[in-house]
Structures are given as C-alpha cells and as structure tokens.
Amino acid sequence: MSDETVNTRMNMIQAINSAMDVMMERDPDVIVMGEDVGFFGGVFRATAGLQKKYGKTRVFDTPITECGIIGVAVGMGAYGLRPVPEIQFADYIYPALDQLVSEAARLRYRSGGEFTAPLTVRSPFGGGIFGGQTHSQSPEGIFTHVSGVKTVIPSTPYDAKGLLIAAIEDNDPVIFFEPKRIYNGPFDGRYDKPARNWSAHPAGEVPEGYYRIPLGKANIVREGEALTVLCYGTMVHVVEATIEGLGIDAEIVDLRTLVPLDIETIEASVKKTGRCLIVHEATRTSGFGAELSALVQERCFYHLEAPIERVTGFDTPYPHSLEWAYFPGPVRITEALKKILKD
Amino acid sequence: MAQNEGRRNLRSLELHVPEPKFRPGDSVDYSDLVIPPAGSAPRPDIDARPDSFHELAYSLVRVLDEKGNAVGPWAPRLAPDLLREMLRNMALTRAFDERMFRAQRQGKTSFYMKCTGEEAVAVAAAYALDRDDMCFPAYRQQGLLISRGWSLVDMMNQIYSNKGDRLKGKQLPIMYSVKDAGFFSISGNLTTQYPQAVGWAMASAAKGDTRIAATWCGEGSTAEGDFHSACTFASVYRAPVILNVVNNQWAISSFSGFAGAESTTFAARAVGYGIAGLRVDGNDILAVYAATEWAAERARTNQGPTLIEHFTYRAEGHSTSDDPSQYRSADESSEWPLGDPIARLKQHLVALGEWDEERHAAMDLELAETVKAAAKESEKNGILGHGLNNHPFESMFEDVFEEMPWHLREQCAQMLEEQKAAGL
DSSP states (O other): OOOTTOEEEOOHHHHHHHHHHHHHHHOTTEEEEETTOSSSOOTTSTTTTHHHHHOTTTEEEOOSOHHHHHHHHHHHHHHTOEEEEEOSSGGGOGGGHHIIIIIITTHHHHTTTSSOOOOEEEEEEOOSSSOGGGSOOOTHHHHHTSTTOEEEOOOSHHHHHHHHHHHHHOSSOEEEEEEGGGSSSOOOSOTTSOOOOGGGSGGGEEESSOOOOOTTOOEEEEOOSSEEEEEOTHHHHHHHHHHHHHTOOEEEEEOSEEETTOHHHHHHHHHHHSOEEEEEEEESTTOHHHHHHHHHHHHHGGGOSSOOEEEEEOSSOOOSTTHHHHSOOHHHHHHHHHHHHOO | OGGGTTOTTSOOOOOOOOOOSOOTTOOOOOTTSOOOOTTOSOOOOTTOOGGGOHHHHHSOBOOBOTTSOBOSTTOOOOOHHHHHHHHHHHHHHHHHHHHHHHHHHTTSSSOOOOOTTOHHHHHHHHHHSOTTSEEEOOTTOHHHHHHTTOOHHHHHHHHHTOTTOTTTTOSOTTOOOBGGGTBOOOOSSTTTHHHHHHHHHHHHHHTTOOOOEEEEEESGGGGSHHHHHHHHHHHHTTOSEEEEEEEOSEETTEEGGGGTTTTOOSTTHHHHHTOEEEEEETTOHHHHHHHHHHHHHHHHTTOOOEEEEEEOOOOSOSSTTOOGGGTSOTHHHHHOTTOOHHHHHHHHHHHTTSOOHHHHHHHHHHHHHHHHHHHHHHHTTOOOTTSSSSSOGGGGGTTSSSSOOHHHHHHHHHHHHHHHHTTO
C-alpha cells in the first residue's frame, strides 16, 4: 500500500478516485456501482481505472434506474458489503428517494439495529457549468431533512478524499455530494475570467494513501473578526475570493458535513464575530440555510449585532441562460456583506 | 366540445377504468376463470431458456386435483411426515392470526394483518428454500417465520411493542425483523424489498457464496417502479433470486385489474424481462413447493432468477383497519374455485390414508392452546396500551445512527426535561 506521507497533486476527481481506490484495496467488501462507472470510468472519470484494477464483480455498470441502484445497494449492505453507488447527477437522485428515505435511512431504526445500510451515495451536484435545470441542482436540503442519513459536501481535493474515506467507513448511509463546478479547480465566482486548476491551491496536495477527515467537523478556512460566513462546497471559494477582494476580515467556516453539523465551531465563531452570513447555491425556502439561521439565532441571539443574512439560489428551477444571475456570486455576496456590516 | 370542431368524423375516445366483476350484494360466478386441470402444466428443465416460458406464464401449475390426489410432472412426492408438518405450520399460522387479530380487537395492540387463505405461499417456500437462504418478505409472509421455527412469543412481543420486543417498540406491529431466521426487516412501503433482495442475491453471487434470496410482493404493488427496477437488475446480472408475486386479487379495495390483470397475468411480466416465469395455484401447497424448489435449484446453479405468480385469494380484510364488505362481494371467498390451502392439503393426506378428521380436530385444538399460551407468555412483557410504558423515553433517539449525534442528544434532553416539568 502506498505511503500516506507521500503527497501528490490531485484535482477533486482524482482525489475521489483515490479514496475509492484506497478503500477498495483495504476492504474487499467495498464495491462501486452506477451508470457508466465500469469500463468507461464514469462520465466525470471519478471511477476511472477501478474496474480494471478490482474486476467486474466489484466495479460495474448498472441499468438506468436510480431506484434500482439504491435498492440493490441496500440489499448488498444487508448482505455485508459496503456499497459506494454513484448517482450520475444529483438531479437524477429523485427516483431513488424512497429507497434512500424510507429504506436506507430507516433500516437501522426499524430493525432495532439488526440490519444497517452502510452505503455511501456519491453524486455530483451544483451548478455553474451551464447544465440547465437537470444537471445543476443542489438537493442537499432534502436529505438534511431526513432522519437517519448523513450529508457530506467537500470543498477541496484534500477534503474530498479524507471525507469520502470516512464516509465509506461509516456504518450509516451517507449522501456525498460532490460540487462538480470545482472538480477541476477552485472557482471564485467570476465566470468571465479564465478557469483555474487545483495545481496552485494548497488543498490540491493530497496524500496518496489512507487518511480520514472525521464527519461532523467543520473547517475554519479563514479566521477573522468582522463576521462569520457559513458555507460549503463551491461557495467556500466564491466567498473566500469575494471577501479577499473587499478586504473584509471575515471568518469563513466550511461546514463540510451538514448532518451531523459541527455546531460548536459555528456557535463559537458567531459568538466571537457577532454577525453571520449564510451562503448556499440551493434554493432558499426550507433550504439548509434556514436551519442554520434558526440554529444561530437560538444559540447566539444575544451576541448578534445584525440580522442574519442568507445568499442562496432563488426559488426557481435552475435557469440555463441566466445561470450567472441565479448563481450566488460575488455581486450578491457583496451586497449581503454590506448589509450585515453597515452598522 | 370546442376542441372537436372540424374533427367531427372521428370517433370519440373512451377512457377505460377497470371495474371488478362483483361488488357487495352481487352473487359470484367464477365460470369464466380459466383453471387448467391439475397436472397439465409441463415441468421444464432447470436450465430452460428464459424465452421458453410463455405458455407457463399464462397457464397454472397445479398438483392437487379435485379429489386430493397429487398428479402430473410437478408432484413433489414428499414424505407424509413432511406433509403433516406443512399442514401443521399452515394451521399454526392461521391460529396465530386468529389470536393476534383478536388481541388487536381487544385493544392490546394497534394493528394486525392476517394471511388467511394464503398460508401455503409462505409455508411451502420455507420448506423449499434452505434455512440460510435470505427472505425479503412483504407483510403477509408470517408463515416463513413460523415454519422456520421462530419463537411465537418473540413475534408477539413485536406485535405488542412490549418490553420483550427486540425492535424496541420502534416498528408497526407485524413488521418483523429476524436476522437469525434469514428474514429481512419488513418495510411498510411497498415492494422496496424487491431490489434489495436482488442486491442481496447479487452480493452472494459476487462473493462466490452458495445462498440465494427470495422476495415477495402483492400483485397490486407490481405497479411500483421498484418491481420493474428489480426485474431489470435480476435479469441483467442473472441474480440468484426468486421473485414471488402473491396475486391475492385485492390490494386493499383495488382489484387486480388496477395492476393490469384484465390484460395479462403477473407471471407474464417475467417474459418481457427475460426471466423464467411460472404461474402457480397458490392454494395448492404442493404446487407452490414444487415451483419454489425448481426456482431455487435454477438460482443455485447460476441459471438466474425466476418470477412466480401465486394465484390465490385474500380471504379476509387487508388489515384490522379494513372492512372488505364495503367493496367486494362476501361470496367471493367461499366461492373461490381453488379452495382453501389447509383444506386441500388435509384432503390430500386423508386420501393418502395419512390423516383423518379426528387428528385434524385435535391438532386445531392443540394449536389454539399453543398460541394462547404464547400470548400469555408474551403479555407478561406488556401490551402496547398507550405505548408509553414499555420502553424508556430516551430509546426513541437510539438507532437513528450508530452513534447519537449532538442534535439528537439535545432533543432527547429537552424531551426529558419537558416530561419532568409536566410531572410525567
């Protein structure tokens, strides 16, 4: 096995691929399945080379039925395997909702712990790639509302690998949403500027071997005093670039796991700064930002010096041509920052 | 109508909404139901091609004839001792159902579901499968647990959600989970177990194991997407699985026509998927046994899945919450042309000279006593009552995750404080 101290430059796809590779090597019960994941290696190449290395009974293509993919994975989990099914786009996950919500998430509870569903459902999510309304959605709030399932969203190659390994090792079902806009490089929200890749980013340096980032631990990306920004996935980079551009001393908290949430880090940060901005790409009403906002006011009300602000996607389907008006980019984040910091 | 202006020469379209033949008060006439004679269906080779099952998918595998003789190529030639054991387990299942139905009516629990008239489907399967083959049942296969010798008291504990309930009062009565008996946790959502059974079978094959899986759903829920996803997966990977459709004619108040039975059989669903399909007299335990044994052998030799339609009749209500007299003719059950599975096996054993009325009556009495004693034993662990006395309040928060996260700990603490403040 490769040495964990040897680091390599990886983009997020390579880091995710490496996590599955490491886990398949360590645990013969880990299997990978999904549409186009086998010989071809996935439409985003996340499973490239795995079938060749581990064989067709551990890495295989599936029929195009998300309900079937997750249902079959639940049964494999009951047998004793540790399936890592891929749903090709998060927008396609809805046919699998019953199997995720009523089955995978409830199996431990309803069987008194006799049966469990140790699945890790990987799925690219989020917009910013001109994917239109069926290749751009951020449905994480649907899953954070469901008891019995964990929801994880990485923002860098380093985090993606460590979190994915922890998710695969977890004995509960995990929804692992991969922000596809930053698969190849961090994105500052300036869609008219040339794309960057991960080669210059510190978190693009990834150990080759096994390491894990525990689920439920947020990452303070930048310490600061002026306000707290709660975000995850692509938005971490958009927020970081925006506040740096404005020269604001913000504390940026990358949640990394939405359920279970790292409430301690959030609470400590908001109590310190007294102001809170929440940024996510998902639609606004009943989005995860609403939960964050409620938690912050419940716990930090007497420390708050300004109303909590949310910058989110609008409550519309993801528009194709107007993507950059919908996307919570630097313009919208800047306006929210001005509002929070005006007094 | 305005949209028909200028198209007056075309015939109006008509929407067909299925309607069952008999409603409450109607006399029942099953004369147009095609029931082939016992023994007439051919028994294909274990490795027959999936595309050679057209005839069987529209026919009916029957072994027991009207006189109680076992006839034809499917007759399994079981020893009388085994036949008596199967008879006993069907009768025990019925006695268990009677007792638990009454317990619900007495307010001892919230809900119950009988399988009256369908006992052969589960009991035969338990004998045709190996003990360690994995079952993914729907909610009317309690006969599997009973035939695998599982504790009646343990089942009742679950029904009462009492202190002895291994599921800790978390699941609706009869939604058993018995890993030690190869019995997967029952879901209240329909046919979700179908792709799960296929997945279990695929895992077994991928690991080079020798165990197979079997699953059951009702004819009504073959309309669910899960059913079709499962059939596709089972066919694509030639999964070692037996897909059972228990066609008991009624899905609560919706007759089988709402799942497509006016136009085809449920066994015929197999044809389109390239799966071996058998249609079996579900009230003939020898036919169910023979078909299941055949399908198990086929699965075990890597020949792939089999879909078996069990043609039977739900003799009672869907559940304790249902009143079938509101939507179907009361005569349907008594007039059912394929009879009652217990009566038919009894007739067969009597015809063989291996059973008689006296022994049958004695057995029924003994089984009634058995379930009564089990119920008394279980009730020592409590009954559902108002639900608050059998399990500690905080257990509500356990088993959501392997480890309880902070938000559940916090909600638990808040609940306990509120209960305390209210003096509970």
